Amino acid sequence: MHLDWKTPVQLWFRAGFQALLFALFLGILAGSPAKAGPLEDAVPLFAADSFADTAKALDLVAASGAAHAGPMLEALVDRRLFVSADKKLFFKDKAGLAFDGLSGEKLAAEPAGGAMVRINNRLRGAIDTAVGRLTLQAPDPVKRRAAAEAVYKTRAPESEEALTAALKVEKVAAIKDIQQMALAAIVATAPGKADIDRLSAIEILRDRGDRDALTPLNSIPESASADVKAAAKAAAVDINQRLALWSGVQNAWYGISLGSVLLLAAIGLAITFGVMGIINMAHGEMVMIGAYTTFLIQEVIRQKYPALFDYSLAIAIPLSFLVAGLVGIAIERLVIRHLYGRPLETLLATWGISLILQQAVRTLFGPTNREVGAPAYMSGSFKVGLIDITYGRVWIVGFALVVFFAVLALLRFTPLGLQMRAVTQNRRMAASMGIRTARVDALTFGLGSGIAGLAGVALSQIDNVSPNLGQSYIIDSFMVVVFGGVGNLWGTLVAALSLGIANKFLEPFAGAVLGKIALLVFIILFIQKRPRGLFALKGRAIEQ
Amino acid sequence: MISQAILARLDGRGRIFLGVILAALVAVPVLNMLVPVGSPFHVPTWLVSLMGKYLCFAILALALDLVWGYCGILSLGHGAFFALGGYAIGMYLMRQIGPRGVYGNPILPDFMVFLNYKELPWFWYGFDFFPFAALMVFLAPGILAFVFGWFAFRSRVTGVYLSIITQALTYALMLAFFRNDMGFGGNNGLTDFKDILGFSVQAPGTRLALFVATLLALAASYLFARAVVTSKAGKVLVAVRDAESRTRFLGFRVERYKLFVFVASAMMAGLAGALYVPQVGIINPSEFQPGNSIEVVIWVAVGGRGTLVGAAIGAILVNLAKTTFTTGALAPYWLFALGALFVLTTLLMPKGVIGTYAAWREKRREKLALAANAAATPAE
Secondary structure (H helix, E strand, C coil): CCCCCCCHHHHHHHHHHHHHHHHHHHHHHHCCHHHCCHHHHHHHHHHCCCHHHHHHHHHHHHHHCCCCHHHHHHHHHCCCEEECCCCCEEEECCCCCEEECCCCCECCCCCCCCEECCCCHHHHHHHHHHHHHHHHCCCCHHHHHHHHHHHHHHCCHHHHHHHHHHHHHCCCHHHHHHHHHHHHHHHHHCCCCCHHHHHHHHHHHHHHCCHHHHHHHHCCCCCCCHHHHHHHHHHHHHHHHHHHHHHHHHHHHHHHHHHHHHHHHHHHHHHHHHHCCCCCCCHHHHHHHHHHHHHHHHHHHHHHCHHHHHHHHHHHHHHHHHHHHHHHHHHHHHCHHHHCCCHHHHHHHHHHHHHHHHHHHHHHHCCCCECCCCCHHHCCEEEECCEEEEHHHHHHHHHHHHHHHHHHHHHHHCHHHHHHHHHHHCHHHHHHCCCCHHHHHHHHHHHHHHHHHHHHHHHHHHCCECCCCCHHHHHHHHHHHHHHCCCCHHHHHHHHHHHHHHHHHHHHHHCHHHHHHHHHHHHHHHHHHCCCCCCCCCCCCCCC | CHHHHHHHHCCHHHHHHHHHHHHHHHHHHHHHHHCCCCCCCCCCHHHHHHHHHHHHHHHHHHHHHHHHHHHCCCCCCHHHHHHHHHHHHHHHHHHHHHHHCCCCCCCCCHHHHHCCCCCCCHHHCCCCCHHHHHHHHHHHHHHHHHHHHHHHHHCCCCHHHHHHHHHHHHHHHHHHHHCHHHCCCHHHCEECCCEECCEECCCHHHHHHHHHHHHHHHHHHHHHHHHHHHCHHHHHHHHHHHCHHHHHHCCCCHHHHHHHHHHHHHHHHHHHHHHHHHHHCEECHHHHCHHHHHHHHHHHHHHCCCCCHHHHHHHHHHHHHHHHHHHCCCHHHHHHHHHHHHHHHHHHCCCHHHHHHHHHHHHHHHHHHHHHHHHHHHHC
8 A cells, every 4th residue: 555645634644544553453452342252251350360250250151152161161170271461361271282262262372471370179169060061061962971970970059050951952862861860869959949849859860760869869958858858768778679680680691791601612612522522621722722813813904904903803703713623623633533432541632732732822922911902893882771781792692692503503404413413322323324433523523623713702802812711711611511411502501601690699799719619619519419410411321 | 577468469560669769768868968068979958859849749649540540530639639738737837937937926827917817717726736737637638538539429420520520629729729818828828937846847957857758658658559459449449440330230339449549549649748848848729720630640641550650650750851841941842741741641652651661571571482482393
């Protein structure tokens, strides 16, 4: 702009224009009071550096509805809120980046002379409430849920209003539930509520209450009427009963989950020991081989094809079966074949093999635990009633049942299964009918070992993958097979599940170790009573 | 008279075995005490203790051979009886420490002070008195074996089922003894022993005396086992091993014979444990590990099942190999070697060293006789 500054009028005009520019500039610097809103009003209150003013200021911030109000209040709690030398409000995030207190925009540089806004414990409580109120209607459902849960825990009466407001607009049923519980908890415990309101609140708490509902029920104020107190007591009793029931359900679920692990480990043994009569002490090492195969596959996938990680277990299942099965066939061909009819010698030889396999794995992979990751669909949990169920456990229970029924079907409906049963029932007759018994033996043993490998895939998800993995399961697996009855897969299923459940129900009373000892002693005594197990095959042979 | 009765019970092997024990009984103390330290013939005290340890294992192997070799009961829980004997003597040794423990409590062993015990648990009473402890060395494993065997044999649990539940037995005991609340020192076990019968367990003289005692115990155990297997009852035991049902149908009360030999064997194992603990200076629950008991089986299998002498030799041979392997550069390969030993012995040498040697000698004798016959025939 090139004006010709010569006339006095022009000169006056120029001076006025400059003054205007200057005033505008000053106005910008001062933070344009013309557009004053709650945030702008809060700035001088924050700057006043008195706790009472700060309390007012934070109420203003909470009421402003600004998107950055939440982070700013959090910053206040963490002492990251400042007023600069020129009375500008700014806060820093956890990483130390500065943001403008009014607009919430990121600042290029931290303003000079920032004085921290100080807080005390009472303010801290007020801020928590304010944050709770702010986040109760946050757009992110996870945050909303957390906010509702926080109110439920603190039962701050000042949240009641915000909670009612949030309840009106809430769409997600689960969050609405928590909000209702929180509201009920406040109404039940806050001073100065009508009895009728308290009673209906207690009813809500009773109907849907979990462990957290016990605290508001136990802190009904003294001022409440006797009716309310009695109702609260009755509701607490109700909830405790429900909790006991659910803890029973939880134990049963844990038991089923443990039982399915035992089942997986024992199915293979039920075939080699139960069907073929081979005491395979190296069975646990087949499980270990399956687990290490899973580990190797995951390593390869991690390094070469990270996109396939979620399919790693699906890939590991057939491969573990094959690897463990082939190792099993090799053992049968090289060692066990020469020892048929001498079960005790088989026991010793397979023990030797288990030592060799363990040491081989220790030499190859080192003695430390190896980590096997869980794919996305196996992590996380969901709620049934009052208990949390992890997806990983559900998959393992399902997997155990699938394997069980697959083996059952294989023995029952396939030609190989038919031949296996024929060979175990009458070897010479089967041979006379043209069945190649040696081949069937090898395949049966390979099948049992392969299933142990499958167990290894599942165990890699819940146990440490170490050279000792198999050792910790071998005695348990033998107990399951012997308890269930040798040569009977259904017996193995029943035995595994009942031992698993019994174990989990004993644990709370006796502790993990004593519970296990009690079960071992029980099985030792049980075998005296029924030496052939729960479901013994009927026969008239005097010696097997 | 008595010596003649003993000799009559012995075969050639047994005489050689007892002869070797007798020779060691004289030679080791002489070489340890009288031969000066610098001499190449001097036997240092650590070697005496090491040999003593092997001899304890030999007694344990003898005990297992008695039940497995002669009665067909494959016990995978003999380590439990061994450990119980060890704990009995360990409790005596703990009580002998008296106020010399770290905490200086005259009554309570250190671990009890540490675990806040106020008074001695009832089952520790009497263990300050050696004869009582010595009695418990036999009674504790004996009673366990009696109760267990009485149930198991009466209900005719045999073969691999028995093996598996004996394994479960020692596993359950291991879990139990690992617990601190059991009052047996938890996973640290019993250790820091000071005196046995008033003599320091560390003193060379005491170590030599323990070695000699172990040798004598081995000889006594051997003679006892030999007496059992050469008696009429021993014949029944072998019959049970080879055809249990047939023996029962002939009218023998099979379970009584089995129970007798099982309890006797458990007591021998307890004795072995009791001699072992003062020589190694510690007993802890890992002695109950199922793996340990299975290792005993391989000693017997290597030496030769059902030969008694073979069991003792097998125990010494395998443990000698173990010491050699695990102390050198070969340590990582010991488990490979042990595993291979299990496999190869069962596959190639089911009769063990002694049995294979006997078979080889028999064959050679036959061959020589044939050759002699062949040489004699043309002359006629």
